Amino acid sequence: MTTLLEFDDIHYAYPNCPASLSGVTFSIEKGARVALVGPNGAGKTTLLLMCNGVLEPSKGRVLLGGEPLRYDSRSLREVRRKVGLVFQNSDTQLFAPTVYQDVAFGPLNLGMTPGEIQATVARSLAAVGLTGYEKRPPHQLSGGEKKRAAIAGTLAMEPEVLIFDEPTSSLDPAGAADLMELLDELNIRGTTIIISTHDVELAYHWADQVILLNRGTVLHAGSPEEVFTNTALIAAANLRMPAVLEVYTELVSRQMMEKTESPKSVLQLVSSLERSFSKPHAGRALGTITVCDVDATGAGEILAWIADHPSYRCGAMGTRAKNLAERESISLDFTYGVIDKSILRALVGESSLLLTPGSMVPHVFRRVGTYCRESGNTIAVVSLDTTNPSPDQAG
Structure with a gap:
């Protein structure tokens, strides 16, 4: 693994206030999913603002790619191209009259040509499921749509790192699940994701690395299991076990x-x-998981397949898949935790169709394959366009 971001003995205090950060030291690997966890006032937001130079430490260093951050205007522009920050309140980040102009702001300042800007905006809006929203005023968007528009504006800069301050705050459970699926999709494409949260459930099941903060210091930096199975650490941070x-x-x-x-x-x-309880599934008929790449399969083909398989459960993962299901009036049994729920249904003999963007298809096969190797069960995973198991079939 390659170290991407390093925090070396970081100290910081706002004017006329106690220290917000005191001796913070840890590192983040390229491609990781990292959660900064702690109660309100722990220093999470302050630390996030250090990542792309919004705040400068009073003592210590922040390093990006092994190089200390420099705080002159030219250097900060380059840092903020590589490290994108999405604020907790999307209204503070959306300022242009239309979604298109908002997303185009960064590329325009990078000196891209009009054609390059148009392509970049289209690609960024497609990534967050907002194609067709180009002319919409940001203030007319829902909370979840505003969050996605803010992410699109950050994606347009093609950052290596995406940082989110309390990404699921103000979102309902369905909107929060949709957003975290989007972050997973971006991470699978190679983007390092850092979030701040006090939601222990989210941090425990989502993150690769947890940085546990309280009162401006790091209590522990390690795997979610290391952090959340340590009752003394959880108590010290005034949190609870998932x-x-x-x-x-x-x-x-x-x-x-x-x-x-x-x-x-x-x-x-x-x-x-x-x-x-010694109840292995060997000898019992297990269901099948059929994976459909919605980026490569026509709506008519999907509807025909569903009509031919009326007993199958159906789940959608990712914005484009859920948009297709809504557009085509496809009834969904699963809209979050789709892979795990498909596996659980397979274990009781029920089969499922899983609609997902193309970039997430390999992730589905890997996830089911990992479960099968760990559990000893063999669940068949097939692609919608074939009657034979994929070469990557689980088990």
């Missing part, structure tokens, strides 16, 4: 199941329970 982990801990303490690797999802908890 629900699935709390249930698992209670079951183990009552000797109702064996102590195994800490589950990060309902699927993993169910699998652990079944192993403890």
